[in-house]
Amino acid sequence: MEIVDVGFFEYNTDGELLYGNEAFHKLSGHPKVGIVGYTWLDCVYEEDKEDLLQRWIALSNGKPSTFEMRWKGPADALSASKTSAPADDADAQWVLAACLPILGRDGETLRVSGCLTDIAAQKRSESDALKRAEALERAHISERRFTRLADNANVGIFIANLEKKIVYCNSEWFTITGHPVVDFADVSWAGHLLAEDMVTVAENWNQMIDTKQPQNYQLRWYKPWLDAQGARGTPHTWTMCSVYPESNKDGDIISAAGFITDISHLIWAESAQKQRTDEAVEAKRQQENFIDMTCHEIRNPLGAVMHCADLIESTASEIAELLKDTLPSLPSEKRSRYESLSKSSAEAVDTIVSCSTHQKRIMDDILTLSKLDSKLLTIVPSLSKVDDILKIAEKMFEVDARKVDITLQVRRERIDGEPKVDWVMLDGGRLMQVLINLLTNALKFTQKEARKVVTVSMRVSQAKLSEQDLGVELVPVSTVRDRQLVKSHTAEEVYLYFKVVDSGCGFDNEQKLAIFERFAQASPRTHSSYGGSGLGLHITRELIEMQGGEIGVSSQPGEGSTFAFYITAPIASAPEVKSTDTKSLAAxxxxxxxxxxxxxxxxxxxxxxxxxxxxxxxxxxxxxxxxxxxxxxxxxxxxxxxxxxxxxxxxxxxxxxxxxxxxxxxxxxxxxxxxxxxxxxxxxxxxxxxxxxxxxxxxxxxxxxxxxxxxxxxxxxxxxxxxxxxxxxxxxxxxxxxxx
Incomplete structure (x- = not known):
């Protein structure tokens, strides 16, 4: 009994082992040493106990039974924690148990004996077969799922062999390419693709074979693309083709899979966007040409007007010079008449010049605004002498101020510890444009007041001054701008502060918010009383910000206004002047x-x-x-x-x-x-x-x-x-x- 592979056993009615051969202990994992209270239930898995107990009851009632069961096995029979079966059922110790109840004379069951046959190998075979069947079913399910996905996809999916022959494609592929729906063996895609794009296909296919990497490229098909309304959008259907190599276990490419996406609507949108952009650029160009032409046509006669005004003024001066000896001998009535005519003529000339100058400044503002809108206006720094800035401004406005009895005060403020700076790099033309706008406004809004004073001051500082130091409220910067700093010899920057103070009519806090906006003035009454286009301060703000600065204002109705701004400028060295050149120039x-x-x-x-x-x-x-x-x-x-x-x-x-x-x-x-x-x-x-x-x-x-x-x-x-x-x-x- 000990040399056979069949396990023989005998249990009492309490389930305790009375006898078991070597094969039984090997198969069941039942300990050979008797343990008090240890039964066959301790050698089986928890989930099997209910079924096995039913069979034990039947045996106890004298009914023989043959059935398949699982034992924990020798390694797990004494493990209290091993209560459930392993994940892979074939790893348990499967046996075929044939059990026979041993009955007494009166028919009661005395013992249960039987034999165990190892069927683990058969179970593993059954498990493997079941796994293969399940895997095959999963493959079929995956294939059906892929087929449904491919048939309902909005992209064309294809598989091609190494000869570029289509072996599979979905219905959307036929729809996109315009190829008639045929069997895969009859697909001939080359005839539906633009001939010049065949070169693109060949290049990318060879690149994929050489590098074994996916490739993406655009292709055009002869089928016209129609928009949502059915109108012809593009003469060809544009697609984005993505192709991927498929390799065997040795890494050799055996086929290629990919998909094509219809991008005709994107190409059409790009074309439409480009057309709109070109139209916008052309409209902007025509607008600038119109502005240039209009300004040109206005400036030409305006120049003649100013020349004639100067000619009248010089002629009147000559007449006065010729008559200076004769006038005293004229009767007082004629002399008064002459003086009145001379004064009115001079006033008329001044009015002509003033209006012409105002018209010129409006045209300059329009040109500057046009460049700002086109983002073509640039700051071009050049070597500039600091003291010359105020001198030029004073020279430009002293005559205009004197004509309207305005006291024009120009000064440079010098503070202890202020750096001694004579030369800087800045755009003098743009800076002067700012000062012209501010001074023009100051004179315009002061000339009708009882007290007529306009003060222009400048200060140089290495530190940025606060609003309290300047006495104004700075306007928030409108746009973040890139500044190209011009490197001077020292590369050290300073702040140039300018302040224009007038004793004009002033304005309230609400009006402050509007004056720096385009085509805006302090109030509707401003235009009717003082004229202007409402562009000057808007352009002034833009020009200041382009030079790395800010502008601020402080004003009260009836108390005048203060405009203060700053720009940054690198310190520069004075230009070299040869003494011989100076002597020659002087001579x-x-x-x-x-x-x-x-x-x-x-x-x-x-x-x-x-x-x-x-x-x-x-x-x-x-x-x-x-x-x-x-x-x-x-x-x-x-x-x-x-x-x-x-x-x-x-x-x-x-x-x-x-x-x-x-x-x-x-x-x-x-x-x-x-x-x-x-x-x-x-x-x-x-x-x-x-x-x-x-x-x-x-x-x-x-x-x-x-x-x-x-x-x-x-x-x-x-x-x-x-x-x-x-x-x-x-x-x-x-x-x-x-x-x-």
């Missing part, structure tokens, strides 16, 4: 007195006959010799008669400078200037001829373009002759010290 500069006025020979190239005639009269009256030309061709022809032309040194025409209108018929000023510079380069013109660009287009880029094309300086219409003469004098002096 070439005549004394600028009323007794000695330099006389220049000037060629005025201007197509507007009114401007041409008025400029000629004014310059001739000032003692200059004037020649005129209506276009570039006439100007070049005239140059050939002057002493600056080769082999023409004996010509009586010693040309000093040319004022060149930029926009002219036949040949414009830029082309003419290029011709002149080219003639200088080849020696047809024997010396440098100074040229001043005159244009009604006041944009900085247009003026800079003229300078780049060879002009020496520029002035924008409308201008006064007194603004032109200093430029002529400077260029003539420079020419005088140049070597011939």
């Amino acid at each position: 070439a500069t005549p004394a600028n007195t009323s007794e000695t006025m330099a006389s220049y020979t000037i060629l005025v190239v201007e197509d507007n006959l009114v401007n041409q005639k008025v400029m000629q009269r004014q310059l001739v009256k000032m003692g200059h010799k004037i020649y005129v030309a209506s276009n570039g061709i006439e100007a070049l022809a005239f140059l050939a008669t002057t002493s600056c032309w080769k082999d023409n040194a004996d010509s009586p025409i010693q040309l000093s400078v040319i004022t060149m209108d930029i926009e002219m018929p036949i040949m414009d000023g830029v082309t003419c200037t290029r011709e002149i510079r080219a003639a200088e380069a080849i020696g047809d013109i024997v010396r440098h001829v100074p040229i001043i660009a005159v244009s009604a287009n006041a944009r900085h880029e247009q003026i800079n373009f003229a300078i780049e094309c060879g002009m020496d300086d520029a002035i924008s219409k409308p201008f006064r002759i007194t603004e032109l003469i200093p430029k002529i004098e400077r260029l003539s002096r420079v020419r005088a010290i140049e070597p011939m």
Whole structure:
């Protein structure tokens, strides 16, 4: 009995083991050493006990039974914590138990004996077969799920072999590509793809094979794309193709899977967006062209108006000079009449000049606003002397202030410990534009008050001052701007503070919020009483912020206003001036007195006959010799008669400078200037001829373009002759010290 593999056993009716051979102990895990109270129930799993107890009751009632059961096994039979079966049922010790009750004479059960046969191997086979069947079912379920997913997907899914032959594709693939629905073996996708995109397919396919990495690329199909309304959107269907390599266990690519996504609506949207952008850019360009043309057409006659006003003023002065000896002998009535006419004429001239200047500033504001809207306005720092800033502002406004009896006070505040700064890098033109706007407002709102005082002050500081120090409430910065700091020799920055205080009408706190907005003024009454476009302070704020600063204001009705602002500027070293150049320049500069006025020979190239005639009269009256030309061709022809032309040194025409209108018929000023510079380069013109660009287009880029094309300086219409003469004098002096 001990050498067989079948386990034999015998239990009493209490379930205690009476006998078990070696095979029984091996299969059941029942301890060989008797343990008081230890029964077969201790050797089975908790979840099997209920069923086994029913079978034990049947055996106790004398009914034999054969059944399959599980034992814990030798390793777990004595473990109290091992109560449940292992996760894998095949890992338990399965046996076939044949049990027979041993009955007494009266039929009662005395013992239960039987045998156990090991069936663990069969159970494992059954388990493996069941697992395979379950795995196969899961695969079928997954395949059905993938098929449903692919059939309902809104992207085209495909699988292709290494010859790019489609072996599977879903219904959406046919819909997107426009390929007729056929069996997979009959799919011929190449005929539905644009021929030039076949190169893209080949390149990306080879890239996928070489790198074994997914590839993404765009493809176009011959099928037209229709929008949601059924209208034709694009001539082709655009798709994004994503293809992935599929490899075997050895890592070799055996096929490729991928999907195509219809992106025609994105391509259409991009095209529509580009079209709208192009239209917006074109509209902006046309708007700027319209602004330029309008300003050009206004500036041309406005220039003539200002020249005529200057001519009237100078003529009136000459008449007064001629009559100064005669007036005392006239009757008092006629003398009073003359003085009244002279005064009214002078007032009329002042009004013309004032209105023209105001009109010019409005046009300048419109141009600046146009550049701000287009984000084309840039700050171009240059070397500037600090003390010259206030001097220039004072010189510009002292006459206007005197005409309306306003006391203009200009001073630089110096505080103990303030750094000594003489030169900085800043955009003087933009800074002066800010000061002009603030001073123009100060004079405008003060001229009708009983007390007429306007004060302009400047202070340099290395520290940023507070609102309390400035005495104003700073306006929050409107936009975060990138500032390109210009590095000077020291790279150290300082704060330049400016304050404009007037004794004008002032305004309340509510009006403070509006004055820096576009086209806004303190109140509707402001425009009717004082005029203006409502752009000045808005542009002022923008220009200040672009220079790294802020502006603030403090005001009370009837007590005047205080505007304070600051900008940042790097400290710079003074420019180097050679002593020899200084002596030469001084020697070439005549004394600028009323007794000695330099006389220049000037060629005025201007197509507007009114401007041409008025400029000629004014310059001739000032003692200059004037020649005129209506276009570039006439100007070049005239140059050939002057002493600056080769082999023409004996010509009586010693040309000093040319004022060149930029926009002219036949040949414009830029082309003419290029011709002149080219003639200088080849020696047809024997010396440098100074040229001043005159244009009604006041944009900085247009003026800079003229300078780049060879002009020496520029002035924008409308201008006064007194603004032109200093430029002529400077260029003539420079020419005088140049070597011939």
